[in-house]
Amino acid sequence: MKHFFCFSVSLLLFLPIIATQVYAQTKILGIITDKSTGIPISSVTILIPATAEGTFTDDQGKFVLTTSHQLPVNLVISAIGYSSDTIVINKSNAALQITLSPSEVLGREIVVAASRVPESILKSPVSIEHIGLQTIRQTPASSYYDIIGNIKGVNMITSGLLFSTPTTRGFAGSGNTGMNQFVDGMDNQSPGLNFSVSNVIGISILDIDNMELLPGASSALYGAGGTNGTLLMTSKDPFQYQGLSALVKGGVMHVSDPEHGATPYQEYA
Incomplete structure (x- = not known):
């Protein structure tokens, strides 16, 4: 009985700590697209100011950011060729739909x-x-x-x-x-x-x-x-472009070459 009582007290003491750690992890996800064309933008930087927390969008413009800061938080979004933007996140339930406006980048390369x-x-x-x-x-x-x-x-x-x-x-x-x-x-x-x-x-x-x-x-x-x-x-930097991608190409070569003859062309990546 004594051991059971000690175990129960220890569990009650550690539960708030575990709950605090779980609560502190907030996941923010969404997709970033071009405002004029609607095409997803890859390699967009998403950062929380004054912290080391951030992420990048993948090839489909999607991102997932896990933060230990409580909401609301500010997100600074920037990409080469687009105007930077800052948005305020009040909840993390729904996926974000963010658009960026193109800008001139002459000389910024x-x-x-x-x-x-x-x-x-x-x-x-x-x-x-x-x-x-x-x-x-x-x-x-x-x-x-x-x-x-x-x-x-x-x-x-x-x-x-x-x-x-x-x-x-x-x-x-x-x-x-x-x-x-x-x-x-x-x-x-x-x-x-x-x-x-x-x-x-x-x-x-x-x-x-x-x-x-x-x-x-x-x-x-x-x-x-x-x-x-x-x-x-x-x-590409593997930290900026995360995930798995595959490419398959097919075609025909030497179509008009009577000596060699038509041969298939294939490329895998």
Whole structure:
């Protein structure tokens, strides 16, 4: 009886503490879309001011934020290319429907190709062409790698569906040994060829975050292979883009080639 009484007293003492911890965890969820188009926005930052609590939206614009602060709380919402907004959350039962208005971002891009440290593109000591995630998604092309051919000063030689060679100075040809291509800081050239075979062993469209092209000589920062330019390809941050994504493509190649014949084209990611 004595042991039962001690156990009951201990349980009554710890129950308020457990209840307080459970009550302190508040879950806020919702979806963020473009105000003008209604399209979900990915990689939007959601933060609670003066705290370390925050999260990001996924590819469908959805987010889930768990906070230990009691409601109401303020949420600061920001994304590149959109005007920041602050909203007050009074309850966490219903899913939030948040819209952001597009804004001009000329000169606000952050690049690393010029000096290998993050800096504003306007403060860059050399000319840099930056291709963001929104541009990659909106460009109609069989491969996002083909976007490089639309940049000023770039000559693109296409030798096949999966083999395109960019160059920014000098003579263009199939296979450019004078242009560096780095994927997350690692040289992407094929062993034995001494040049990168397009994006065959690069990043898939699901994982690409941005590309930076440094036209002209860049050997001082990226080695002797950069006499015709350097291309930096950066993958997505797993902390910003959480969850699972899959991609399946199918098609037909060599439709009008009588010697080779039509063959299926498949891509999985």
